Amino acid sequence: MFLKWIFDRVVSLLGLLILWPVLLVVAILIKVKMPGGSVMFVQKRIGLGGKLFNCHKFRTMTVKHPSTGSRGWSTVSVAGDSRITPLGAKLRHWKRDELPGLLDVFIGKMSFVGPRPDVPRYADKLTGDDRDVLKLRPGITGPATLKYRLEDEMIAEYVASHQADGDTRGSQEIAVEYNDNVIYPDKVRLNCYYYRHYSFVKDIQMILCTVLGRKMKYAGEEI
Numbered sequence: 001m002f003l004k005w006i007f008d009r010v011v012s013l014l015g016l017l018i019l020w021p022v023l024l025v026v027a028i029l030i031k032v033k034m035p036g037g038s039v040m041f042v043q044k045r046i047g048l049g050g051k052l053f054n055c056h057k058f059r060t061m062t063v064k065h066p067s068t069g070s071r072g073w074s075t076v077s078v079a080g081d082s083r084i085t086p087l088g089a090k091l092r093h094w095k096r097d098e099l100p101g102l103l104d105v106f107i108g109k110m111s112f113v114g115p116r117p118d119v120p121r122y123a124d125k126l127t128g129d130d131r132d133v134l135k136l137r138p139g140i141t142g143p144a145t146l147k148y149r150l151e152d153e154m155i156a157e158y159v160a161s162h163q164a165d166g167d168t169r170g171s172q173e174i175a176v177e178y179n180d181n182v183i184y185p186d187k188v189r190l191n192c193y194y195y196r197h198y199s200f201v202k203d204i205q206m207i208l209c210t211v212l213g214r215k216m217k218y219a220g221e222e223i
Helices: 002-033 086-093 101-106 128-135 143-147 151-164 171-196 200-212
Strands: 040-046 052-058 111-113 139-141
Touching: 002 052, 002 086, 002 101, 002 111, 002 200, 052 101, 101 139, 111 200, 128 171, 139 143, 139 200, 143 171, 143 200, 151 171
Parallel strands: 111 139
Antiparallel strands: 040 052
């Protein structure tokens, strides 16, 4: 994957040089529209080889919000979540909150294409061949990211459907159940396929589909 390594360094540097005005505008908007907190959201995530690294994103939530669930892990966000600000919702929808990831790519902690960086609680659950995911640098985009590009909205629809059917559990509990039992296992499957069938050409296609908001054929399905 040497070509991938070179591509990541060169293109991330170009991206930072070209997109710095966009980064600056977003940072100013966060300071103005979401005062009282930092512009960046930094969280420990699992990287290459299972090692922890600081993952950088633009902050999309209010300053004072519970970052962990009752059992001590990060909660699953849902579209319409009261913790997410109106500006944050727009940044998430258009993936602008991911732009600081260019820095993580440039310094070698992430790649443009790969599995999304997991919090330890999920990575710790990987067993057997599924641990192949940890042999990859986490990515800004990837097959699972493309398939679940509207993940927040999907989870929100699932929660609303269950509550409409009489489910009395809280939104967060229903969301975590859906993520843990349906979405996350499917992401692992796609990311393992990516590792075992790596193609630089497919990397480029995934990047283009991410930027243009288009779908592509991958692993026998449309993502």
